[in-house]
Amino acid sequence: MAEITYREALKRALREELARDPEVVVWGEDIVAYGGGGAYAVTAGLAKEFPGRIRDTPIAEEAIVGVAIGAAMGGVRPVVELMTINFALVAWDQIVNHAAKQHHMFNGTINVPMVMRSPAGFGRTAATHSQNFDAWLASVPGLKVVEPATPYDAKGLLKSAIRDNDPVFFIEHLQLYGTRGEVPDTEYLIPLGVSDRKREGKHLTVVTWGRMLVETMKAAQKLATEGIELDVIDLRTLRPMDLSLAIESVKKTNRAIVVEEGWRSIGLGAEVVASLQEAAFHYLDAPVARVAGLEVPMPYARNLERATVPFADDVIAAVHAMMANQY
Amino acid sequence: MVLIRVFEDKCAEMYAKAKIAGFLHLYNGQEAIAVGALAALRPDDDLVTHYRDHGYALARGLDVPAVMAELYGRSGGTTGGRGGSMHIADVSKHFWGGYAIVGGHLPLATGLAYAAVHHKTDRVVLCVMGEGSTNIGTFHATLNWAQLWRLPVIFLVENNQYAMGTALSVHSSVTEIYKKALAYDMCAERADGKDVLAMRDAVARLAERARKGEGPALLEAVTYRFRGHSMADSDVQRPREEVNEQKQRDPITMFLNDVLFKQNLIAQAEVDQIQKDVEAEVEAAAQFADASPEPELNTLYKDIYAQSVENMQVDGSLIRPATVLSRNGKHG
Ligand SMILES: Cc1ncc(C[n+]2csc(CCOP(=O)(O)OP(=O)(O)O)c2C)c(N)n1
Numbered sequence: 001m002a003e004i005t006y007r008e009a010l011k012r013a014l015r016e017e018l019a020r021d022p023e024v025v026v027w028g029e030d031i032v033a034y035g036g037g038g039a040y041a042v043t044a045g046l047a048k049e050f051p052g053r054i055r056d057t058p059i060a061e062e063a064i065v066g067v068a069i070g071a072a073m074g075g076v077r078p079v080v081e082l083m084t085i086n087f088a089l090v091a092w093d094q095i096v097n098h099a100a101k102q103h104h105m106f107n108g109t110i111n112v113p114m115v116m117r118s119p120a121g122f123g124r125t126a127a128t129h130s131q132n133f134d135a136w137l138a139s140v141p142g143l144k145v146v147e148p149a150t151p152y153d154a155k156g157l158l159k160s161a162i163r164d165n166d167p168v169f170f171i172e173h174l175q176l177y178g179t180r181g182e183v184p185d186t187e188y189l190i191p192l193g194v195s196d197r198k199r200e201g202k203h204l205t206v207v208t209w210g211r212m213l214v215e216t217m218k219a220a221q222k223l224a225t226e227g228i229e230l231d232v233i234d235l236r237t238l239r240p241m242d243l244s245l246a247i248e249s250v251k252k253t254n255r256a257i258v259v260e261e262g263w264r265s266i267g268l269g270a271e272v273v274a275s276l277q278e279a280a281f282h283y284l285d286a287p288v289a290r291v292a293g294l295e296v297p298m299p300y301a302r303n304l305e306r307a308t309v310p311f312a313d314d315v316i317a318a319v320h321a322m323m324a325n326q327y
Numbered sequence: 328m329v330l331i332r333v334f335e336d337k338c339a340e341m342y343a344k345a346k347i348a349g350f351l352h353l354y355n356g357q358e359a360i361a362v363g364a365l366a367a368l369r370p371d372d373d374l375v376t377h378y379r380d381h382g383y384a385l386a387r388g389l390d391v392p393a394v395m396a397e398l399y400g401r402s403g404g405t406t407g408g409r410g411g412s413m414h415i416a417d418v419s420k421h422f423w424g425g426y427a428i429v430g431g432h433l434p435l436a437t438g439l440a441y442a443a444v445h446h447k448t449d450r451v452v453l454c455v456m457g458e459g460s461t462n463i464g465t466f467h468a469t470l471n472w473a474q475l476w477r478l479p480v481i482f483l484v485e486n487n488q489y490a491m492g493t494a495l496s497v498h499s500s501v502t503e504i505y506k507k508a509l510a511y512d513m514c515a516e517r518a519d520g521k522d523v524l525a526m527r528d529a530v531a532r533l534a535e536r537a538r539k540g541e542g543p544a545l546l547e548a549v550t551y552r553f554r555g556h557s558m559a560d561s562d563v564q565r566p567r568e569e570v571n572e573q574k575q576r577d578p579i580t581m582f583l584n585d586v587l588f589k590q591n592l593i594a595q596a597e598v599d600q601i602q603k604d605v606e607a608e609v610e611a612a613a614q615f616a617d618a619s620p621e622p623e624l625n626t627l628y629k630d631i632y633a634q635s636v637e638n639m640q641v642d643g644s645l646i647r648p649a650t651v652l653s654r655n656g657k658h659g
Contacts, residue, residue, distance in 0.1 A: 033564040034492025034556075058462035058498045059429050059490055087428065090463070124349035124400075126411050128427050296627050300349060300411030301400035303621045 007177040009151035013158035025053045028081030032056045061090035072114040082118035099167035100142030113165045121174035127297035135268045138238040145239040147171040149213035151181035156190030173211045195242040201229030205249040208259040209235040219315035247279045254285040264292035291318045328358040331382045333605045342558045347398045354382035356553035359578035361386040363526025375436040376455040378413035380425030392615035403619030430463035440478035451479040451537040459490020474513045479537035482545040491556045492564040508545035520548030521578040
């Protein structure tokens, strides 16, 4: 078992699946030549290992996704990289009206086994380049949506996504690419649609995913020194959303906070809160709270960006507020 | 052109010093295009560009310290630090902004051209993009529409041979970009983007046509960027010999040697003085930017909407149930 980055874990998943299945191809903008492979170097070097199967495309997201859908209908297994999730908006029609619909509309006779990989998140890139549409994507029947937080999960989930027979939107995070974690040298898969407990605790349940898991784990460590033990549930897959662990956890802790990076109103947190109160209302000692991003277009200025997205200290503040029964 | 060159070099230096962050796309090598094009237009002609926009901002005469302060993310910036490098704008100077989604600004520019006609003005719109942007749907949809309605817009394609790291022949089946406009029966030209006078003359010609109601045009400016795509680009993909060869044809020295010196229009001493003055001006801009305060936190919710409605506070934040309203921040 070695410690590798999230980026390297993704690359290994791609490499293993490319080697295992000749139907797998990888397409995207600047994934071959630029910087040796990819705006965020996930595909670096792969084009040499798999000649002809890793290809640079024109800047035309609508076509990238659409052509991949057609190829998938024809039996190929495309993995497309959308340089950032902001550019997925250009492909929205293909994602929602075609990828997600084919199987059902054609009576189960057509399959679209494809993966759309794309990083979300921020990094001083201002309003149009700092978004995450996980809530929008996860609201679409017919799509599967994955958002791993650790290198281990990233690798195992990407391999499953590539083998899945449905369109999977696989959300990565700019701030996670350089994070490190243990990943086995031997092959493993992580099933789509299964959440994971990342920390065991008895005082308060935190439900989260993606980059906010990392911030939550930092918060949990700090809170543990004060005697507050968080039970941290990582959703990992957002559609289908597995809330069984979260519900079981709430029955134990009687308190829950949902931590998300995105805009709060009509966000994924709202879905989790609604589901928790439906399933465990009588176990709750306080309304389920949300930590979320401010509902503003992301500003470029350093101080404003810092104030817009949640970090560990926001999680800590929310936990303190709830433990002090302020809700 | 010298101002742009010196400004961009200062940006690179300040990016390395972490004064500037995010995506920073520099214009070195392409200066003749912005300078030539804007010299051919009136100050009230509308300008819309992609994210490689500093050159256009400076050539349009935006306040140099304010442009630098924007790159620093400070309150004294052209948009108060909200946009950064990719989104310089000054509507009072008819510069409607740099845009960062490839192809996203083409319809906007065309809509501005419609507005000019609708309001019976004779303004034209200059819409700037890279050649990598000519493969996306909005390019084709917009060209067709602009031609169909004979709108006064000039699509200026800066063909610097690479879209990020992807070479022209790898991303476009048509490598003479101007030909793409011919599919829409649009007037199309190609010019040497390193020749500032050629750029000026071409834009002047096309603007005159557009002003007379003869319709839009596409101008391909053949050029090369002397730096990587952005400061995040290691630029390993372009052959060094190619970059060095391109640098031999530097638009600034070309104009100096082939025009100004040749026709005895300028003396070396004046050239040196311009260089010195510009360096001082850019240094002063950097100092202004550094001294400019960060934007106030309470501006976060400002200007999200132009008009408030029921259940929305004037600051743009949504009115929530009382329990939550008191903590209308990241948690609550
Ligand atoms: C819709 C969309 N897809 C991808 C990107 C990422 N991106 C930014 S610039 C760029 C290359 C554009 O090249 P070109 O149009 O030739 O302009 P240049 O940068 O060379 O001036 C890419 C792929 C984007 N901003 N928007």
